[in-house]
Amino acid sequence: MSRARGLALAALLLLPVAPAVAQDAAPPVDRFQILLMTMGPGEAVWTRFGHNAIVIIDTIAGENRVYNYGTFDFAAPGFVQRFVQGRPRYWLGVSDWQRTLAEYTHYERRVEVQELALLPVQKAELAFRLAQNAEPANREYLYDYFRDNCSTRVRDMLDQILGGALRRATEGVPAEGSLRFHMARSLTNDLWMYLGILTAMGPAADRPLDQWGEMFLPAKVQERVRELRVPGPDGRDVPLVVREQTVVDLDTWQVEAAPPDRRFALLGAGMVLAILIATGAIAGAAGIPGRAIAGLWAVVAGLGGVLLCYLWFLSDHVATAGNWNLLMLSPLALGLVWPVWRARGGAATRAVGVTILALALLGLVLAHLPGLTGQHNLGIALLLSPPSMMLGWLGIRVSRRPAGVPPAPR
Numbered sequence: 001m002s003r004a005r006g007l008a009l010a011a012l013l014l015l016p017v018a019p020a021v022a023q024d025a026a027p028p029v030d031r032f033q034i035l036l037m038t039m040g041p042g043e044a045v046w047t048r049f050g051h052n053a054i055v056i057i058d059t060i061a062g063e064n065r066v067y068n069y070g071t072f073d074f075a076a077p078g079f080v081q082r083f084v085q086g087r088p089r090y091w092l093g094v095s096d097w098q099r100t101l102a103e104y105t106h107y108e109r110r111v112e113v114q115e116l117a118l119l120p121v122q123k124a125e126l127a128f129r130l131a132q133n134a135e136p137a138n139r140e141y142l143y144d145y146f147r148d149n150c151s152t153r154v155r156d157m158l159d160q161i162l163g164g165a166l167r168r169a170t171e172g173v174p175a176e177g178s179l180r181f182h183m184a185r186s187l188t189n190d191l192w193m194y195l196g197i198l199t200a201m202g203p204a205a206d207r208p209l210d211q212w213g214e215m216f217l218p219a220k221v222q223e224r225v226r227e228l229r230v231p232g233p234d235g236r237d238v239p240l241v242v243r244e245q246t247v248v249d250l251d252t253w254q255v256e257a258a259p260p261d262r263r264f265a266l267l268g269a270g271m272v273l274a275i276l277i278a279t280g281a282i283a284g285a286a287g288i289p290g291r292a293i294a295g296l297w298a299v300v301a302g303l304g305g306v307l308l309c310y311l312w313f314l315s316d317h318v319a320t321a322g323n324w325n326l327l328m329l330s331p332l333a334l335g336l337v338w339p340v341w342r343a344r345g346g347a348a349t350r351a352v353g354v355t356i357l358a359l360a361l362l363g364l365v366l367a368h369l370p371g372l373t374g375q376h377n378l379g380i381a382l383l384l385s386p387p388s389m390m391l392g393w394l395g396i397r398v399s400r401r402p403a404g405v406p407p408a409p410r
Contacts, residue, residue, distance in 0.1 A: 070150030327363030353395025
């Protein structure tokens with residue numbers, strides 16, 4: 001937006017206010033109504049954490065705008081690659097009340113609104129800033145799932161308008177859980193995504209959150225705004241929220257209040273997989289299924305380790321560095337794919353097997369010591385360490401048969 005255009009828009013928004021200020025007689029005209037809109041979770045993984053938006057209702061023009069910082073396009077060139085790198089581009093989208101409610105009704109997601117008791121000049125400033133931010137030259141931003149997302153943008157915009165009151169009330173105040181806590185409780189409807197994301201998260205995901213940081217979740221912005229008191233027109237503190245209303249009363253998709261305890265189930269799955277891999281040590285055709293499973297696990301563990309290394313060292317994701325799960329998903333596992341399938345190997349196979357077994361065992365031990373590692377990954381370790389240790393053992397076992405010497409028949 002050009003400077004001239006920005007000044008013109010500011011003048012337009014503040015026009016009803018200016019005469020009152022100049023005359024120093026009547027209070028500013030309260031032109032705008034401001035609503036914080038909070039959407040409940042949906043079915044797809046990117047909707048599980050809810051959503052929020054700011055609604056500006058111009059009571060003079062009879063218009064409304066819904067400002068949404070969570071707009072993205074999966075089909076955009078390079079979007080997936082940039083997302084994996086931790087550098088996706090999102091933008092501030094603008095819709096209206098009717099289309100927004102129709103969309104969330106279609107997807108059966110709850111929508112609640114809170115009218116905010118901002119001063120007239122604050123409302124005008126918020127309307128101007130959002131309109132300016134929605135200009136094509138300004139609307140895109142570098143999205144970060146935890147530090148700069150649709151919810152933190154709404155939080156920051158409201159905090160600026162309130163002169164930092166929201167931050168002062170929440171920064172340093174202990175909150176519930178951690179990033180891992182909230183991810184685990186939100187992804188219970190998708191097992192593979194649940195396992196993948198929790199495996200990829202390192203110690204940074206386990207640091208305690210304060211209420212300011214916890215507002216990466218839209219529902220937490222809603223809660224903190226509900227609690228906040230601000231100076232009213234007469235200078236006395238009043239609740240920031242004037243009223244609340246549910247405008248789409250659907251609760252099809254739910255998020256758990258706390259993460260489920262899946263440690264025993266994950267341990268059981270890990271032990272079953274380890275036993276199947278162990279059958280690869282059987283000589284002859286009877287060991288073929290076990291060796292196939294072992295080879296498949298070697299591919300999964302090896303490629304998983306490569307991905308964890310990429311997320312740690314090459315991506316911009318803040319929560320994936322220093323990940324101790326790399327001990328149980330090692331790129332070295334790729335070196336056992338061919339030897340375990342052929343059921344023979346040499347000194348190199350033995351060295352790789354010993355290393356994988358030792359690393360997986362170390363990973364399991366450290367998972368019981370979160371105070372030392374800073375990472376609460378015991379459930380994932382119970383799943384990953386048994387098959388990785390068994391893969392290492394199988395590598396050691398087959399290395400006793402040098403290349404060219406077939407296994408003895410049974």
